[in-house]
Amino acid sequence: MNDHGSGNGELREFLRSRRARVTPDQAGLAPQRGTRRVPGLRREEVAQLAGVSVDYYIRLERGRNLNVSAAVLDALARALRLTDAERDHLFDLARRGRPRLRSLPPQRVRPGLLRVLESMTDIPALVVGRRLDVLAANRMGRALITDFDTLPERERNMARYMFLTPAARRLYIDWETGARDTVAALRLYAGRNPDDRRLAELIGELSLRDEDFRRWWAEHDVLRHSHGVKRLHHPVAGDLTLNYEALAVSDDPEQSLGLYTTEPDSPSEQALRLLSS
Known part of the structure; x- marks a missing residue:
C-alpha cells in the first residue's frame, strides 16, 4: 500500500487511472492524425473538456494542493465520465490533506x-x-x-x-x-x-x-x-x-x-x- 499515506499521491493516481479509461471518441473529441502515445485522454484534452488551463490541470494531477473549487471538480468529473461513486471519491481526495493515522472508536450494533x-x-x-x-x-x-x-x-x-x-x-x-x-x-x-x-x-x-x-x-x-x-x-x-x-x-x-x-x-x-x- 505504497500510496495510502499520501493524499496527493492518491489524487494523482486516481486522475491518471480515470484519464486512461476514456477514449477521445467517448469524450466527443474530433479524431486526430498520428499515433497516440497514451491510453485514453491526454492531459491537455482533459483540461480542454473541463474548461481549465493545461498548466492548472497538470499541477492538479501532480497532486499539488490547489484548493480546487467544487465547480472545477464537477467539470473534471464530467470530462472523465465518472460514476457518482467516483465523483464523490474525487471530492474526498481533493479536499484532504496529508492524513495522520489514528485509531477510530470501535463500532457496536444497537x-x-x-x-x-x-x-x-x-x-x-x-x-x-x-x-x-x-x-x-x-x-x-x-x-x-x-x-x-x-x-x-x-x-x-x-x-x-x-x-x-x-x-x-x-x-x-x-x-x-x-x-x-x-x-x-x-x-x-x-x-x-x-x-x-x-x-x-x-x-x-x-x-x-x-x-x-x-x-x-x-x-x-x-x-x-x-x-x-x-x-x-x-x-x-x-x-x-x-x-x-x-x-x-x-x-x-x-x-x-x-x-x-x-x-x-x-x-x-x-x-x-x-x-x-
Missing part, C-alpha cells in the same frame, strides 16, 4: 437492530461497518457465508474473508467479480477515511499476502455496493442465486444491513430452505 437481525429466520443477513468489518450476522448469515463470531475480532472482515480464506474462492461462483467489488468498496472507504489506522494495517496485510488484491488495489476503482446479484456454490445448499440489498443504518452512516433474498418459488428459494432447516 441491541434493537441485533434483535431485528436474529428475528429474520429465513433470510441471511449481516451488519457491515467500517472497512467492511462484519459487526454481526444472524444464524442464516453465518450458515451461508461463515461464522465470523468464531474468529478473532480483528479478522471479522469481508475483505480478509474474500482474499485470505480459500473457502471464499470456492463459495463465490463469480469470485473475481465479487473480489474486485470488495477492493473497490474498500477504496471508496479509504478516500473518506485516510486516517483509519486499522484500514492502513488491513490494506498493508492484504497487499503483502495476496497478489490479486495488490494488483486490483493499484487500479483505483471505486464502488458503492448497494445491491446486486450473488451466485454461490454452497457446500450444503448447492448452487444459489441471491439478490443482495445493503440498507443504511440510520444512526450510523458507516454501518449497513446486508440482506440476501431469493426469487419466489425458485430452486434457490428451496435451497435456502434446506440451509435453514
